[in-house]
Amino acid sequence: MILPKNRYYCQACHRPKMVFDTEQSADRFIKFNSAEMLEATGSAPVRSYYCRLCCGWHVTSNSSLELGEKLNKRDSNLIGKIDRQINKKRKVEEIRRITNDYSSRSSALIEKAKHRLEKGKRIAAKNCLQESLNIICGGLERFPQWAKGRELKNRAESLLNTLEIFVSEQPLP
Numbered sequence: 001m002i003l004p005k006n007r008y009y010c011q012a013c014h015r016p017k018m019v020f021d022t023e024q025s026a027d028r029f030i031k032f033n034s035a036e037m038l039e040a041t042g043s044a045p046v047r048s049y050y051c052r053l054c055c056g057w058h059v060t061s062n063s064s065l066e067l068g069e070k071l072n073k074r075d076s077n078l079i080g081k082i083d084r085q086i087n088k089k090r091k092v093e094e095i096r097r098i099t100n101d102y103s104s105r106s107s108a109l110i111e112k113a114k115h116r117l118e119k120g121k122r123i124a125a126k127n128c129l130q131e132s133l134n135i136i137c138g139g140l141e142r143f144p145q146w147a148k149g150r151e152l153k154n155r156a157e158s159l160l161n162t163l164e165i166f167v168s169e170q171p172l173p
């Protein structure tokens with residue numbers, strides 16, 4: 001009996017299964033091993049089928065083509081589900097990349113505003129805060145789930161409020 005080292009975990013069957021690259025090699029396996037397997041284990045593969053999740057051929061002791069058809073349908077649904085998950089993951093990564101960019105640009109402007117403020121340049125500081133708020137508000141409009149954006153918005157707004165109170169109390173330079 002040939003025991004091929006071609007066992008892989010099949011996402012459709014949820015267990016390791018032999019995977020053959022071609023229908024011919026799967027059928028050849030059945031032809032040359034089934035009698036011996038039947039004798040040794042009481043069951044033997046009787047037909048081969050293509051698995052879309054493994055992208056290869058499995059052998060099965062279940063002769064029912066009707067069941068095979070059902071399983072193929074199940075596998076197609078499973079593939080669709082996995083692909084949707086992948087797309088969702090890609091989308092999440094893309095959103096993360098974009099919001100990270102918004103975050104770094106707006107935090108840099110907030111830091112710049114603080115430096116301007118330290119140097120007494122209030123109008124320049126106010127402009128920086130306004131610019132950062134433009135980025136943050138635009139980002140939040142596009143991605144309302146951007147948590148860091150809400151945090152940055154609060155930071156920029158409170159700085160701006162402090163600045164305005166400060167500015168209204170003292171004449172601008």
Ligand SMILES: [Zn+2]
Pocket residue numbers: 010011012013017051052053054055058
């Ligand atoms: Zn499989």
